[in-house]
Amino acid sequence: MGYKLIAIDMDGTLLNSKQKVSQKNIQAIQEAKSKGIYVVLCSGRAYDGIIDSAKILGINESDQYMICYGGSVIQNYDQEVIYQRTLKNENCEEIARFLTNKKIHYKFIDNTGTLYQSYQDWIEKHMLNPKLGIVKVLLKTRKHKLPEVLKLVHEQYDSDYFVVQTSEKELEIFPKNVNKGNALERLTKYLKISPKEVMAIGDYDNDMPMFKTAKFSVAVDNAIPKVKQLSDAVVADNDHDGVAEAIEKYVLE
Template structure:
């Protein structure tokens, strides 16, 4: 019997319009009516992910920033894991030397040093996550929607680290066309205590090794007295890998990358076909 469901957002719960469909909302409410807790598990911040659910009329918990922050359904922070300041300085040095555009993510904000790079790279990410979307139509979404809200533009990332009580929760780096992250990832991992994942083919996401969706999900389940085989995880990309590996019922989206499809025990429909709702009804029909 499923008692806890964790779903990724981008490429999973969100459709090509970066919205939660009416069918997915209906399915989540159906699950909650049956006593199932629902967690949003995303690389996004709490502020950003909550905005996307503002009109859904559902109350959920959040695994944010790939597991760096965990909130219960009452909105209380129950776990956080930042990247220490000195380690963050080393990461900035390596990323600057790589020449890749990157952003710093705190608990409630994203910091960028270029509005043009931000819009361009988020547009590329949206195209990569949504097969029915082209770059021309992705640009308005990335520049005029919630994607650009909550962004602070700064001249120098290093100055952020000197601010009192400033915590880096995640780094997000984007690659130009034709480039790979192999070399820079190798250098970053040599720093120790880091994990590198991605939410699309266009980026890498750098967290503390203890900040992973799967770790946060199992922490929440244990806190609630829920066993592993009563946990369902739904995702599409590599930053979902840790929860797909740990959940008793693991579901890959129809649009998931091959590695996630191979790991998951089940495959549902695409994010543009209400795949989350399909999975919920499939596994909770007799719950």
């Protein structure tokens, strides 16, 4: 069965170490798009952090889609939102209290990409604009402290939220069942595409849910070990056109 949608993580996957998209990746994605295949950027970033890459790739059209904020929002490039899930204010207040007591640095991020240093900052803004909502909580710590923080946060919140490590120094808290995989499943239903017609490419913990949703999953060579283990194939790293290799080998051939 041919693929109709390619879901691609950005940081560490599509983007190289200089945060650029290689010419080979651009060419492969444009060729896939020319064959009517959806190319969906799936990122923890906000719209503003995705749009420039989408323009370079030539996929920034109203009939193309992105999954942003780690799966909290699905929208097209006209910024029409087809799905959004946010944290309740009372949940944000409790999370802020817990993290403050544990001396863990955090920021709330709303559905416009605005960052808030405290619950008080957020609630004051929300009172002025009730349409805003918190899509995730970003936690930062020192690399050597991350295992301890991960254990603490997982124990506290796994039953009611989705907690995931997103880098060597960061983890994020989302509403329950909000992740790239569930967002990808929602988007395929919206587009009337079977998960059997989807390929996903990624490198880190937060990409694993979409690996479980897609029929075929590809890890770039710089991916962490457990992502490689879960994947169906491994290609070159993000500095050597791994995305292009995956598309050329498994979609275009």
